Amino acid sequence: MNILVLNGSPRPQGETANMVSAFKNAAEKAGHEVRVIEVCRLNIRGCLACEYCHGKGRGACAQKDDMRQIYDALPETDMLVLASPIYYHNISGQLKCVIDRFYAALYPSAPERLKKVAMFLASGDPEMDTGARFSYEGDFLGYLGLEDMGLFTNHDAQVLQRISAMAAAL
Ligand SMILES: Cc1cc2nc3c(=O)[nH]c(=O)nc-3n(C[C@H](O)[C@H](O)[C@H](O)COP(=O)(O)O)c2cc1C
Numbered sequence: 826m827n828i829l830v831l832n833g834s835p836r837p838q839g840e841t842a843n844m845v846s847a848f849k850n851a852a853e854k855a856g857h858e859v860r861v862i863e864v865c866r867l868n869i870r871g872c873l874a875c876e877y878c879h880g881k882g883r884g885a886c887a888q889k890d891d892m893r894q895i896y897d898a899l900p901e902t903d904m905l906v907l908a909s910p911i912y913y914h915n916i917s918g919q920l921k922c923v924i925d926r927f928y929a930a931l932y933p934s935a936p937e938r939l940k941k942v943a944m945f946l947a948s949g950d951p952e953m954d955t956g957a958r959f960s961y962e963g964d965f966l967g968y969l970g971l972e973d974m975g976l977f978t979n980h981d982a983q984v985l986q987r988i989s990a991m992a993a994a995l
Pocket residue numbers: 834835836838839840841842909910911912913914947948949950951953
């Protein structure tokens with residue numbers, strides 16, 4: 826399986842990065858291809874709501890920036906992992922820009938191969954992730970109908986083991 830991890834943390838040694846590397850190690854050991862995109866190192870602007878992608882562009886975004894890397898990867902992706910620190914109850918702004926730009930990639934329909942999703946969240950305090958959970962459940966499980974491989978947080982003492990077990994069982 827081709828797995829695309831979108832890491833929305835700017836901290837290379839942070840909690841989110843730990844979860845991502847536990848996942849990557851276990852998923853690769855299980856024979857999967859894992860590509861991690863560090864979205865904070867890229868130049869990805871917010872959606873302009875110009876509607877070019879839903880009109881003349883027929884799924885192509887009018888903005889020419891590093892989102893191209895993600896647009897190119899999505900059609901080859903079987904599973905998406907959204908990994909982020911919690912900033913004010915939600916994912917980081919950098920990752921939110923990426924998700925808003927999915928507006929183009931999901932038109933006229935979602936990438937066919939994409940079937941599974943998981944989310945990794947890191948926060949200072951527990952139960953601060955309501956916004957991120959709402960989007961995960963509403964947009965990725967509900968609207969896109971992806972199979973839920975789990976939502977994992979750094980407040981679970983066993984989180985790295987649980988992530989590794991999930992990856993090993995994919
Ligand atoms: C801008 C900003 C906003 C934050 N907001 C929250 C918050 O609302 N609730 C919380 O529990 N932690 C908050 N934090 C703390 C981070 O979520 C926490 O340090 C997290 O572990 C960072 O993940 P990382 O190590 O992967 O970067 C915030 C941190 C920053 C920099």
